[in-house]
Amino acid sequence: MRLPIGFRAGATQAGIKPSGRPDLALLVSGMPCAWAFVGTLNRAAAPCVLRGRELLASGQPLQAVVVNAGNANCATGEAGFWADRRMAELAAERLQLAPESVLTGSTGVIGQPLPLEKVAAGLPRIQLGPEANPFVEAIMTTDLVPKLAEATLSSGARVVGVCKGSGMIAPNMATMLAYIVSDAAVPQEELRRGWKGVVDRSFNQVTVDTDTSTNDMAVLMANGAAGPVDLEEFWEAVERVAVELARKLARDGEGATKLLTVRVTGAINDAEARKAALAVAASPLWKSALYGNDPNWGRIMMALGKAGVAFQVDRVRIALQGILLYDGRVLEFDRAQASQAMRAEEVLVEADLGLGEGQGMAWGCDLTEEYVRINALYTT
Amino acid sequence: MRLPIGFRAGATQAGIKPSGRPDLALLVSGMPCAWAFVGTLNRAAAPCVLRGRELLASGQPLQAVVVNAGNANCATGEAGFWADRRMAELAAERLQLAPESVLTGSTGVIGQPLPLEKVAAGLPRIQLGPEANPFVEAIMTTDLVPKLAEATLSSGARVVGVCKGSGMIAPNMATMLAYIVSDAAVPQEELRRGWKGVVDRSFNQVTVDTDTSTNDMAVLMANGAAGPVDLEEFWEAVERVAVELARKLARDGEGATKLLTVRVTGAINDAEARKAALAVAASPLWKSALYGNDPNWGRIMMALGKAGVAFQVDRVRIALQGILLYDGRVLEFDRAQASQAMRAEEVLVEADLGLGEGQGMAWGCDLTEEYVRINALYTT
Numbered sequence: 065m066r067l068p069i070g071f072r073a074g075a076t077q078a079g080i081k082p083s084g085r086p087d088l089a090l091l092v093s094g095m096p097c098a099w100a101f102v103g104t105l106n107r108a109a110a111p112c113v114l115r116g117r118e119l120l121a122s123g124q125p126l127q128a129v130v131v132n133a134g135n136a137n138c139a140t141g142e143a144g145f146w147a148d149r150r151m152a153e154l155a156a157e158r159l160q161l162a163p164e165s166v167l168t169g170s171t172g173v174i175g176q177p178l179p180l181e182k183v184a185a186g187l188p189r190i191q192l193g194p195e196a197n198p199f200v201e202a203i204m205t206t207d208l209v210p211k212l213a214e215a216t217l218s219s220g221a222r223v224v225g226v227c228k229g230s231g232m233i234a235p236n237m238a239t240m241l242a243y244i245v246s247d248a249a250v251p252q253e254e255l256r257r258g259w260k261g262v263v264d265r266s267f268n269q270v271t272v273d274t275d276t277s278t279n280d281m282a283v284l285m286a287n288g289a290a291g292p293v294d295l296e297e298f299w300e301a302v303e304r305v306a307v308e309l310a311r312k313l314a315r316d317g318e319g320a321t322k323l324l325t326v327r328v329t330g331a332i333n334d335a336e337a338r339k340a341a342l343a344v345a346a347s348p349l350w351k352s353a354l355y356g357n358d359p360n361w362g363r364i365m366m367a368l369g370k371a372g373v374a375f376q377v378d379r380v381r382i383a384l385q386g387i388l389l390y391d392g393r394v395l396e397f398d399r400a401q402a403s404q405a406m407r408a409e410e411v412l413v414e415a416d417l418g419l420g421e422g423q424g425m426a427w428g429c430d431l432t433e434e435y436v437r438i439n440a441l442y443t444t
Numbered sequence: 445m446r447l448p449i450g451f452r453a454g455a456t457q458a459g460i461k462p463s464g465r466p467d468l469a470l471l472v473s474g475m476p477c478a479w480a481f482v483g484t485l486n487r488a489a490a491p492c493v494l495r496g497r498e499l500l501a502s503g504q505p506l507q508a509v510v511v512n513a514g515n516a517n518c519a520t521g522e523a524g525f526w527a528d529r530r531m532a533e534l535a536a537e538r539l540q541l542a543p544e545s546v547l548t549g550s551t552g553v554i555g556q557p558l559p560l561e562k563v564a565a566g567l568p569r570i571q572l573g574p575e576a577n578p579f580v581e582a583i584m585t586t587d588l589v590p591k592l593a594e595a596t597l598s599s600g601a602r603v604v605g606v607c608k609g610s611g612m613i614a615p616n617m618a619t620m621l622a623y624i625v626s627d628a629a630v631p632q633e634e635l636r637r638g639w640k641g642v643v644d645r646s647f648n649q650v651t652v653d654t655d656t657s658t659n660d661m662a663v664l665m666a667n668g669a670a671g672p673v674d675l676e677e678f679w680e681a682v683e684r685v686a687v688e689l690a691r692k693l694a695r696d697g698e699g700a701t702k703l704l705t706v707r708v709t710g711a712i713n714d715a716e717a718r719k720a721a722l723a724v725a726a727s728p729l730w731k732s733a734l735y736g737n738d739p740n741w742g743r744i745m746m747a748l749g750k751a752g753v754a755f756q757v758d759r760v761r762i763a764l765q766g767i768l769l770y771d772g773r774v775l776e777f778d779r780a781q782a783s784q785a786m787r788a789e790e791v792l793v794e795a796d797l798g799l800g801e802g803q804g805m806a807w808g809c810d811l812t813e814e815y816v817r818i819n820a821l822y823t824t
Contacts, residue, residue, distance in 0.1 A: 108749030108757045139745055139757050141773045174742030175774045278746055348728070349819055356820030362554030365519050366658055369488030377488045377519055393521045394555045431820070433813035439729055440736030440811070 065196045065212045068222040068247035070094040070289035074193055075202030078186030080172070080179060081134035086202035088186040089131050091243060092159055096125035097285040098252035100259035101167075102267075104280035110138035111148035112168040113281055124164055125252070126285055129243060130155035130187075131169035131203050133228075137178040138170070138278045147178040154180075158187045169241050171205060171228065171279055200226040203241055206438070208316055213308035215301035221248040221290035223298075225305040227267075229280075229313055240313065242267055242282040244305055248298050249288030258299050259284045266306035269338055269345075269426040270313050282306075307425075314345075314427035315410075319434030323410045324354055324427065328368075330381075331422030336373040338424030343371035344413055345428030354411060355430035359402035361389040368415055379418030385411060392418070445576045445592045448602040448627035450474040450669035454573060455582030458566030460552070460559060461514035466582035468566040469511050471623060472539055476505035477665040478632035480639035481547075482647075484660035490518035491528035492548040493661055504544055505632070506665055509623060510535035510567075511549035511583050513608075517558040518550070518658045527558040534560075538567045549621050551585060551608065551659055580606040583621055586818070588696055593688035595681035601628040601670035603678075605685040607647075609660075609693055620693065622647055622662040624685055628678050629668035638679050639664050646686035649722055649806040650693050662686075691807050694725075695790075698818045700809030703790045704734055708748075710761075711802030716753035718804030723751035724793055725808030734791060735810035739782035741769040748795055759798030765791060772798070 067073060075089035101120045103113040119126070130151060137144050148168050156163040170178065200210045207228050215223045229240035263282050284302065315323040326344045331337035344350055347367040353360040361382050369375060382390040385405035389397055447453060451473050458468035481500045483493040499506070510531060517524050528548050536543040550558065580590045587608050595603045609620035643662050664682065695703040706724045711717035724730060727747040733740040741762050749755060762770040765785035769777055 106746065106749040107751075107753075107755040108745050136742075139742065139770070139774065141758060174745060175770065177774070278749060348815075352816050352819030354820075355816065358820065362516075362519065365488050365554060366486065369486040369658060371487075373487075375487040378521060390519070390555065394519065394557070431816055433816045435728075436732050436735065436811055436813045436816060439732030440734075440738065 065214055065224060066194055067196050067224055068245055068290065070247055070287045071245050072192040072194060073196055073199035074190040075198040076186045076189045078132065078182045080132055080182055086198065087133045088183060088190065089199045089202035090155060090159070090190050090192065091129040091199050091245070092192060093127050093285065093287040095287050095289065096127050096165065097287045098250055098255045099126040100255040100284045102260060102263045102282045104278060106278045108139060108278045110136055110170060110279045111145045112137065112170050113279060115148055115152070116167055116281055119164060119167060122164065126167055127161050127165040128155060128159055129167045129169060129283065131171070131241065132183060133203050133205055134172040135176060135178050136170050136172045136174045136279050139175045140177055143177060147180050150180055151178070151183050154184050154187050167283065169279070169281060171203065171241055174278060196224055196226050200228065203228045206318060211309055211312040211316065213305045213312070215304050217248065217293050217297050217301055219291065219293050221246060221293045223248070223301045223305050225309050227309045227313060240267060240280045242309060244284045244302060246286045247288070247290035248286050248293040249291050250286045250293070250295065250298060254295060255284055255286060262299070262303050262306050265303065265338070266310040269342055269424070270310045270428070311427050314429050317429035318438045319432040320429030321355065321432055322408065322430050324413065324429055325410060326413045326415070326426045326428070327423070328415050328417065329423045330416040330418045330420060331424070332374045332420040333422040334424050337422040338426065340368050340371040340373045340415065340417065341424050341426035343367045344415065345426040348431055351428065351431035354406065355432050357403045357406040359384055359389065359399060359406060364413060364415065365390065374419055375417060376419065381416040381418065383414040445594055445604060446574055447576050447604055448625055448670065450627055450667045451625050452572040452574060453576055453579035454570040455578040456566045456569045458512065458562045460512055460562055466578065467513045468563060468570065469579045469582035470535060470539070470570050470572065471509040471579050471625070472572060473507050473665065473667040475667050475669065476507050476545065477667045478630055478635045479506040480635040480664045482640060482643045482662045484658060486658045488519060488658045490516055490550060490659045491525045492517065492550050493659060495528055495532070496547055496661055499544060499547060502544065506547055507541050507545040508535060508539055509547045509549060509663065511551070511621065512558070512563060513583050513585055514552040515556060515558050516550050516552045516554045516659050519555045520557055523557060527560050530560055531558070531563050534564050534567050547663065549659070549661060551583060551621055554658065576604055576606050580608065583608045586698060591689055591692040591696065593685040595684050597628065597673050597677050597681055599670065599673050601626060601673045603628070603681045603685050605689050607689045607693060620647060620660045622689055624664045624682060626666045626682070627668070627670035628666050628673040629671050630666045630673070630675065630678060634675060635664055635666060642679070642683050642686050645683065645718070646690040649718055649804070650690045650808070694807035694809050697809035699812040699814030701735065701812055702788065702810050704793065704808040704810065705790060706793045706795070706806045706808070707803070708795050708797065709803045710796040710798045710800060711804070712754045712800040713802040714804050715802070717802040718806065720748050720751040720753045720795065720797065721804050721806035723747045724795065725806040728811055731808065731811035734786065735812050737783045737786040739764055739769065739779060739786060744793060744795065745770065754799055755797060756799065761796040761798065763794040
C-alpha cells in the first residue's frame, strides 16, 4: 500500500527476532508532522511509551518513527531508558533529524536488554521507499497477516494506517502498535482533540484476551503535503481506517477462527454502550460458545449484566446473526438454525438495552484450544 | 461431614438435571438463625438473589435454605419471580415454617422456565439428616468434587461450610453458591458486620474465567445451639472455612490441572493488594503459561501493571515457587529449574510491590484446552 505524499518507510533484518525475519523499521515524513498519541495505561509501561508521552507534552512536531520487534525493552531498568533514548538518537543520525522529532516503539519479549548494537548496525541498511508494507511486516510478531487500511478524501488527501497485534508468543509479550499517517494539513491541536475519541471507538474496543500490553501505542501523523481538507471528512476517514485496522486485529487474534462484532444500542449513553459491547466481546464463556457454534444467549446476558452499566433484564433484546433470541422474555427459536448461522467467518451479536439512545461497537474473536496451545505449550 | 448442632440437610432427585442426579436440596435449622448474605453484583441477578436481598433487608431471622440445580431461574420474566416465591412457599409448607424464613437458591441453565411441578413433587421426598454431604452433592453442576470445610472453636461450637462452582456446563451457566452454618451464638448485627469482609478475602478472590454468574450467593447462618463464643475466634474459624472452600473452588475450576495461589505484599493497602493478586490470578496469558510450566514472569509483571493499583516497576519483586525471578531488575535464573518447580498440584506466585504494608491473596487455576472444550465443543 502506497503511503501518503511525503512519507517513506523501510525495514531490515537487524537480528533481534530469533527467526531472522525483518525486525527494525523506519517511517519518515519529508516535512514535520502534526501528531497525536495514545499510549498504554499499563503501569509497567515501557520506556518508549513514557518517552512518547514526554515528546507529546513538549508540543514539538514529529517527523519519524523507529520501531523494533522481538524485544519490548520493558522492565529493563535504567539501562532500558538509556537504550530507548539511544535508539532515537541513532535513527535521528541516520535520517539527519533532531532526536526529539523521532518517536520510538518496541515490541516483543519483556525483561531482556535491548541489543543496541544490532539496532545501530541495522539502521544504515534500511532502504526507504513509498510503500507501507516493509514497515508493517517488520513490526509483526505472532501476527499471521500484515494489517493495513486506507481512505482517500475528496480533496485527494489520503489516510493510510498500519498496525500489529494483538498476538502473543510465549515467552514474548507482543503489543498493539498502530500508526496512521496522512498528507492532509490538520493543525496539531485539532489532531490531538480528535484522536483519543477515535482510539476509544476503534482500538480500545478490540479485545483478544483482556490482557493489556506494556508497550501499546496508537499514533496519528499528518504532514500537510496534500493541503487543507474538510475536517469532518478527515475524521470520518481516520475513523474508518482505525476501525478497519481494529477489526483486522480482532480477526487475527491468537488462535481465532472467527471475528466477533458486538453492537450495543439503547444504552443510556455511548460510553456505557461501548462498555457493554466490550464485556460481551471479552467474556471467555461467550467466546468459547462462539467457537463451538452454540447460540447460548444466556452468556451474552450474563456478560451484559456484569458490565457495570445501567441494565434491566426485561428491557433487553438480544439477536445473533440477525436471529432474535430474547426480547425481554424467553423466546422459542430454532437452535439448530441459529447454530448453523454461527458457522461463519464473522458473527454479529446485537443487544438493545432498551433504556436510551447510547450505541457502541466492540470487536473480538472466539476462544479456541489453539489460543491455549500458542500461549502454553510451545514455549520452554 | 456432620452439620453443627441443630442443623439438618437432605436432597432428592427431582428430575430437573437431565442427568437424573440429585438436584433439589434442603438445609434447615431447628431454631431461627442470625444470618448474613452477599449476592452477585451481576445486574441480571436472578429472582433468588433479589429475594435474598429483600429477606435480608427485612431483618427477620432465617431458618432454612432450599436450592435447586439444573435451572438458574434467571431471565425468566415475571413467571420466574413467581416461581421463586412459590419454591419458598412449598419448602416452607414441607418444613412447617413461614416462607419469609426460607431462602431460595437456583443454579443451572439461564432463560428456561423453572419446572415448579418437579420442585413440588420432590420436596416431600427429601429425608433430613445430620450430614451435609447430600445437600452439597445435590447443588453440584459441573463440579468434579463436593466441597466442604469445617472448623471447631475452643468452646466446642462448630463452623461447617459447603459450596459449589465455579464450573460451567454449556448450555448451562452454573454459579458459585456457598453456605456456612454454625451452632455458635452470634448476634445478627455482628454476623452482618463481619461477613462482607470474609467474602471479600475468600470467595471474591477466586477467579476461574472472570465471568460473573447471575445467581451467586454466599450465606452465613448461626443458630446459637452451642452457646456464646469468642467473636474473634469465631471470625477466624469462619474465614478459615471460607478460604478453604475458595481454594477448593479454584482447584475445581473447569479444565484446571493445578491450583494457583497469588500472594501480594507491599501494596499501599490491603484492598490494592487483593486487586493486584486477582489480576494475576485472572490473566489468560499467565494462566496459559502456568499450564505450560513456563516461568514467564513478564506476564505476571504485565498483570500487576494493568491492575490499576499504585505500582513502580523498579520496586517490584516477583517469586515463583519460592524462586526469585525479578528484583527491581532482571535477574539471571535457571529456566529449566523454574519450569520444573511449576510441575506441581499447587503453584505459588509471590509479588512484593515494595510500596507499603498492604497484603492480600487470590486463588485461580490454569487455562487449559479442556476449559475451551468444556465450554465450546460438548454442547449443541
